[in-house]
Amino acid sequence: MKNKLLIILISLIGSSAHAQNTLLPAGNVGIGISDPTEVLTLRDPRIPYDSSSGTLKIRFDSGSGGGGLGFEKETYNTGGLRFYTQYGYNSMLEKMRITAEGNVGIGTASPTELLMLRNPKIPYDSSSGTLKIRFDSGSGGGGLGFEKETYNTGGLRFYTQYGYNSMLEKMRITAEGNVGIGTISPDATLTVNGNIHTKEVLVDVNVWPDYVFKPNYELKPLSDVKTYIEKHHHLPEMRSEREMIKKGLQLGEVTQLLVKKIEELTLYLISQKEEEDKHNKIHQQEINELKNKISELQNSQANKTSKPISNPTSKPTASSHLSSL
Incomplete structure (x- = not known):
């Protein structure tokens, strides 16, 4: 079917006295050339060609003032491609150019970028x-x-x-x-x-406050923290309310400071728990000692009450006198 269409095309163009139309067995079609090397090769002396510059122009004109269009290969030195339109009997007007470097210009003949648009309108x-x-x-x-x-x-x-x-x-x-x-x-x-509105925010950080848990970290006494809060009305290292409102909240900075304060608070709680355990141990020892003393006192009192008590002032009864006889 493809070859039939090409044969019809060649026959329609074959009326030209200047063209030699060829259909090779390989499927290449030549119009105006006997040895086409491409699927379709068109060569016609009526196509304007300047052998000195290498310019090749192909233009289509209605011939009745209705306009036309065309394209043109540039010179040997550039080898770009230009596209034209024509309205009425006016000359062809260039609308787009592709340079040899691949830059596309619309409304400009010298595009210096991959795509450059210039329009006087x-x-x-x-x-x-x-x-x-x-x-x-x-x-x-x-x-x-x-x-x-x-x-x-x-x-x-x-x-x-x-x-x-x-x-x-x-x-x-x-x-x-x-x-x-x-x-x-x-x-x-x-x-x-x-x-x-987002699902997640990723903030790059250069340092993280886990150094708080290192042995050489100096944790401020709570009494110093209390004095600082009473004087400045915010935590140490944290910016004041006035600064936050004026400069805004730095998400990465504030997140690091909050983690640092949580870790410091954890250390305070651990220290408090250790101190409580120490006091509880001392109190328990004191309680155990008191229990032992109470137990000793109770045992001593019980021993005293269990011994018989003699009464030398009691008078002998009649029965005891008779039994002695």
Whole structure:
């Protein structure tokens, strides 16, 4: 089926007096050439070709002022590709170019990046260096856009539009690389003025307060901690309420300090438990000694009450007198 279509194509073009059409057994088709090396090779002297520069142009024109299109291989030295459109009887206008290095330019003949877009219809303020690209549905359905900042900043802003309202900035990337969402002045790599919903936050740390459990760590006496709290109204090393409100909460820093205070509190509890155990042991010894003394006193009293007690003042009875006779 494929070969049949190619034969039909060749027969339709075969009316040309200048072309030699070929269909090789390998399946390669040549139009205007007898030894095609590709699946389809087109060669026609009517295709404009400049042998001195190596430029090859293929253009299609309706011939009735309806317009046309075309593409062109660049010179020997560059070897890029250019794409054109034509409206009416006007000359071909270049719309896109692919350089030999692979850079694509739209609206520019000298793209220096992988993709470079330049269009005179894009609003540009030459005095400030601001470049805006916006897309609007035109029916009140909304739009979106982005904008390059001025010469001095060179950042990037992103907008959305709802209905016929003006574009509303949603995100900004500064020239320093800081990203701001909900704010136009991000002061960190990422600054968000609003809520963040996430499943997990990973914070890199360089040190962790397990050094508290090392033997050489000096734990402050609780009396010193009590004095510090009474004077400053917050724990040692922790920032005050005023500083927290002014500068915000550093998640990594505060987490480390909280763990440190928990570990110190654990050491205080262990020390208190050891002290209590020591006192309890002493109290138990005292209790055992008291129990032994009480037991000795009770035994001594019991021994005294168990011996018979004689009464020398008692008078002999009549029966005892008779028995003696």
